[in-house]
Amino acid sequence: MHKIFKYVVLDIVQNKIVLIYTLLLLVISLSIFNLEDNSAKGLVSLLNIILIIIPLICIIFSTIYIYNSSEFIELLVSQPVKRKTIWLSIFAGLSSSLSFAFFVGAGIPILIYHADATGIMMITTGLFLTVVFVSIAMLAASKTRDKAKGIGLSILLWLYFSLIFDALVLFFLFQFQDYPLERIMVFMSFLNPIDLSRIQILLQMDISALMGYTGAVFREFFGTNMGVLISFIGLSCWIVVPLMISLKTFNKKDL
Amino acid sequence: MSKLFIFTFLLLSSVFAQGNTLTVGRSKAFNTIQRAVDAANAGDTVLVDYGIYKERNIIIQKSIVLKGIGFPVLDGENRFEIVSISANHATVEGFKMQHSGRSEIRDIGAIMIYNSYKVSAFNNILDDTNFGIYVQNSRNCTIKNNYITSYGKSEVQSGNGINCWKSDSLIIIGNRIKGHRDGIYFEFVTNSLVWRNISTKNIRYGIHFMFSHHDTYIANVFEENESGVAVMYTNHIRMYNNFFINNWGDAAYGILLKDISDSDISGNHFTKNTVALHMEGCSRINLYKNIFSNNGWAVKIQASCDNNDFTKNNFTGNTFDIATNGSLVLNTFNGNYWDKYEGYDLGHDHVGDVPYHPVSMYSMIIESNPAALMLFRSLIVTLLDKSEKILPGITPENLQDKIPLMRRLSL
Amino acid sequence: MIVIDDIIKRFGSLRALSGVSLTFSRGQCVALLGPNGSGKTTLIKSILGMVVPDSGTINFNGQSISDKWAYREKLGYMPQIGRYPENMTITNVINMMKDIRKDHKIKLDEELIESFGLNNMLQKKMRTLSGGTTQKVSASLAFLFNPDVLILDEPTAGLDPLASEVLKQKILKEKQNGKVIIITSHVLSELDDLITEVVYMQEGSLIFHKKLAALKEETGEEKLSNAITKIMKANHHA
Numbered sequence: 001m002h003k004i005f006k007y008v009v010l011d012i013v014q015n016k017i018v019l020i021y022t023l024l025l026l027v028i029s030l031s032i033f034n035l036e037d038n039s040a041k042g043l044v045s046l047l048n049i050i051l052i053i054i055p056l057i058c059i060i061f062s063t064i065y066i067y068n069s070s071e072f073i074e075l076l077v078s079q080p081v082k083r084k085t086i087w088l089s090i091f092a093g094l095s096s097s098l099s100f101a102f103f104v105g106a107g108i109p110i111l112i113y114h115a116d117a118t119g120i121m122m123i124t125t126g127l128f129l130t131v132v133f134v135s136i137a138m139l140a141a142s143k144t145r146d147k148a149k150g151i152g153l154s155i156l157l158w159l160y161f162s163l164i165f166d167a168l169v170l171f172f173l174f175q176f177q178d179y180p181l182e183r184i185m186v187f188m189s190f191l192n193p194i195d196l197s198r199i200q201i202l203l204q205m206d207i208s209a210l211m212g213y214t215g216a217v218f219r220e221f222f223g224t225n226m227g228v229l230i231s232f233i234g235l236s237c238w239i240v241v242p243l244m245i246s247l248k249t250f251n252k253k254d255l
Numbered sequence: 256m257s258k259l260f261i262f263t264f265l266l267l268s269s270v271f272a273q274g275n276t277l278t279v280g281r282s283k284a285f286n287t288i289q290r291a292v293d294a295a296n297a298g299d300t301v302l303v304d305y306g307i308y309k310e311r312n313i314i315i316q317k318s319i320v321l322k323g324i325g326f327p328v329l330d331g332e333n334r335f336e337i338v339s340i341s342a343n344h345a346t347v348e349g350f351k352m353q354h355s356g357r358s359e360i361r362d363i364g365a366i367m368i369y370n371s372y373k374v375s376a377f378n379n380i381l382d383d384t385n386f387g388i389y390v391q392n393s394r395n396c397t398i399k400n401n402y403i404t405s406y407g408k409s410e411v412q413s414g415n416g417i418n419c420w421k422s423d424s425l426i427i428i429g430n431r432i433k434g435h436r437d438g439i440y441f442e443f444v445t446n447s448l449v450w451r452n453i454s455t456k457n458i459r460y461g462i463h464f465m466f467s468h469h470d471t472y473i474a475n476v477f478e479e480n481e482s483g484v485a486v487m488y489t490n491h492i493r494m495y496n497n498f499f500i501n502n503w504g505d506a507a508y509g510i511l512l513k514d515i516s517d518s519d520i521s522g523n524h525f526t527k528n529t530v531a532l533h534m535e536g537c538s539r540i541n542l543y544k545n546i547f548s549n550n551g552w553a554v555k556i557q558a559s560c561d562n563n564d565f566t567k568n569n570f571t572g573n574t575f576d577i578a579t580n581g582s583l584v585l586n587t588f589n590g591n592y593w594d595k596y597e598g599y600d601l602g603h604d605h606v607g608d609v610p611y612h613p614v615s616m617y618s619m620i621i622e623s624n625p626a627a628l629m630l631f632r633s634l635i636v637t638l639l640d641k642s643e644k645i646l647p648g649i650t651p652e653n654l655q656d657k658i659p660l661m662r663r664l665s666l
Numbered sequence: 667m668i669v670i671d672d673i674i675k676r677f678g679s680l681r682a683l684s685g686v687s688l689t690f691s692r693g694q695c696v697a698l699l700g701p702n703g704s705g706k707t708t709l710i711k712s713i714l715g716m717v718v719p720d721s722g723t724i725n726f727n728g729q730s731i732s733d734k735w736a737y738r739e740k741l742g743y744m745p746q747i748g749r750y751p752e753n754m755t756i757t758n759v760i761n762m763m764k765d766i767r768k769d770h771k772i773k774l775d776e777e778l779i780e781s782f783g784l785n786n787m788l789q790k791k792m793r794t795l796s797g798g799t800t801q802k803v804s805a806s807l808a809f810l811f812n813p814d815v816l817i818l819d820e821p822t823a824g825l826d827p828l829a830s831e832v833l834k835q836k837i838l839k840e841k842q843n844g845k846v847i848i849i850t851s852h853v854l855s856e857l858d859d860l861i862t863e864v865v866y867m868q869e870g871s872l873i874f875h876k877k878l879a880a881l882k883e884e885t886g887e888e889k890l891s892n893a894i895t896k897i898m899k900a901n902h903h904a
Contacts, residue, residue, distance in 0.1 A: 003765050007751075014753045041572070044632070052634060071749030078714045078745075079766055080738035166635040173624050181626035189629055202631060210529060210551040210574060210631065218628065219505065254677070254717040 008093025025105025062137030125197035142246040182217035280304030323349035386414035483508035561585035576613040611659040616643035673722030700867035742813035748804035752793035854891035
């Protein structure tokens with residue numbers, strides 16, 4: 001396993017895009033922290049960027065990478081190597097290099113300017129989101145044979161998780177606004193890793209009081225250690241489930 | 256002011272006037288305070304040496320000055336009210352009072368002033384008292400420079416720091432109050448002055464008043480109270496240069512105004528509150544030159560408010576500037592500085608050329624649909640707010656600042 | 667050594683293989699022939715495990731290959747169009763394959779790398795190579811691990827005559843070593859000296875599997891190409 005992993009990482013490192021991604025994050029986070037007069041505000045600005053850019057870059061880069069590696073995958077499949085090993089190595093290679101890029105590009109600036117519970121929660125959820133969207137990309141790439149369709153599907157999935165899902169939630173809220181919906185909202189947030197991450201980060205911030213203001217359900221659930229734990233179990237499911245489905249598909253895939 | 260001056264003069268003259276001095280202490284003429292008080296005549300001074308006195312309830316019913324030297328300790332043993340005064344021109348000064356009793360039937364505290372006129376409490380340290388200073392049915396009393404600390408755990412079981420009921424012309428100056436149910440509590444208290452007090456970390460409100468007309472509040476600090484400050488059913492109040500700071504919490508207000516009318520609120524600082532200013536059923540309040548910074552909601556103004564005027568205020572760094580629950584707007588918001596204003600000033604008159612709409616679409620959504628907080632700071636909300644700014648649909652069209660300032664006011 | 671039993675593979679509505687059964691034994695050098703789209707490549711990929719048949723079994727040394735991977739240690743595969751990670755150099759690719767297939771018991775066979783002259787261009791990146799050079803790399807890799815079975819998909823397409831000859835000599839040598847060699851090729855003329863058997867497929871079905879000698883005898887032709895043409899014509903008229 002580690003051999004193939006090694007070659008995947010080597011290949012990704014040689015790919016300039018990850019380097020550019022790292023620099024982009026670095027420039028964004030450093031300029032945000034330097035432009036904002038207080039670093040707590042900087043963290044809020046960074047929040048939006050992390051929740052939008054990370055999923056986008058991770059899902060698209062991973063999808064393209066998998067399609068571009070089809071030769072490599074084909075080569076490996078004809079060799080005495082388990083398909084499972086190949087697929088999981090690609091996953092591990094993508095996750096670790098993109099996580100490393102995120103950590104260098106955003107994690108280190110956060111640690112320099114804002115190394116408290118909020119900052120650490122932001123880094124943790126950022127890392128989780130990275131891996132989640134690599135996993136979702138693998139699912140998209142395993143399900144479609146055509147590269148253009150695969151990339152299209154990835155963009156659609158990103159759009160779904162960062163915008164459409166929330167729009168549907170809003171629509172749902174308006175349809176049923178006479179009912180107490182907060183408990184349902186807690187459940188709904190588990191259906192979207194971006195929402196889950198955002199809520200976890202916000203609850204670590206001062207502005208969490210705003211979320212508790214109209215109803216304490218969010219804080220009662222997400223604010224406790226148990227809630228944090230359950231949230232991260234939820235995020236882990238968002239990693240494991242798409243990955244396992246994609247692995248099953250890949251095992252039966254004709255190359 | 257002249258009133259105050261005359262009052263102080265009278266007070267001083269009463270101390271230095273003809274009266275005798277009775278001393279209390281180990282080797283002094285009296286060994287208990289109560290005996291000295293009983294022996295004293297109007298105009299006398301009772302001086303108490305340092306020591307720990309457990310005298311149950313000391314009762315003062317004459318015009319004397321009771322003064323501690325080096326903060327002698329009066330201990331209520333968790334059972335008694337410590338000093339009870341019903342007199343005119345009496346003064347309690349320089350004591351440390353601790354462990355007052357508690358009762359669920361009647362209010363018990365450290366310094367209890369009943370049916371009095373011109374009674375003063377100066378420079379006392381109150382520690383672990385149920386009610387700190389309690390003024391009932393009195394006039395022209397002065398409560399000054401006392402340190403009042405309690406360790407209340409629940410609203411029901413604790414008393415207020417300075418509790419005034421049915422009184423007139425009180426002066427409350429320079430006290431520090433901490434850990435009570437309400438820091439300062441007024442009910443039916445009129446024509447009074449609350450000045451330079453610091454009320455922090457109380458388990459309910461920093462100050463709480465009802466039916467207390469014509470009072471003035473200047474330069475007080477209300478910080479980190481569980482629910483901030485709440486004032487109700489009152490008219491003609493003046494609030495100047497107070498600080499409402501760090502009242503963060505699920506239901507904390509910088510200040511909650513309910514049924515307040517004909518009042519003046521100016522020069523106050525509202526910083527880091529969940530809701531800096533909440534207004535309900537308020538009329539004819541002038542709010543000017545206040546600073547709202549870094550609050551969750553700067554102003555929540557219910558549709559039940561009318562003829563209130565916001566002008567020359569600074570709004571900076573608030574998550575939501577204004578929220579309201581209806582489309583009817585009977586209040587004005589002209590000539591303020593809003594840091595979220597994105598308009599332009601072609602005429603260079605320092606006033607924006609397009610009106611500013613301080614109510615965001617998302618704040619309207621939350622008002623009617625609290626569960627939408629799940630989407631707080633999400634991309635969809637940002638997009639909705641932007642599009643609403645361009646094409647207003649949900650937010651009240653005429654809640655706007657027609658002459659938004661381009662530059663922050665220096666206040 | 668390889669026993670294929672009634673395998674069926676569909677791609678959507680297309681029947682790529684409809685019930686093919688074949689047996690390959692040691693020392694055989696098989697030409698897998700047939701027009702485009704006859705299912706040759708699908709058959710090869712099925713043996714390699716790259717394509718999973720819908721039904722039927724493939725046994726390798728008496729064991730079914732379905733969901734297995736270790737048997738591929740004994741396989742060498744040269745694809746029709748070799749595709750490799752673009753950023754890697756030839757050395758990178760060779761070392762990577764060595765690394766992945768590391769088995770100290772096997773003596774590496776680097777003969778082709780030398781005779782193709784790849785040693786002079788080891789630092790070139792894969793994306794810069796011509797089609798012919800890429801094929802040389804593919805061929806070298808197929809033979810590198812001294813496998814029992816060699817599967818060569820259009821091995822000489824794109825190779826210059828010189829390299830073609832080098833490869834043919836290598837194939838002959840390995841045949842003598844008792845290996846199973848399966849070749850698909852359009853260029854029938856160059857197969858004459860190499861092969862011992864002919865498998866002919868059409869539209870996913872096996873038409874025949876004969877010894878080369880038997881085929882020549884049947885058709886009365888000396889050249890494989892002529893023999894095949896004759897059979898195709900006969901089929902056509904029938």
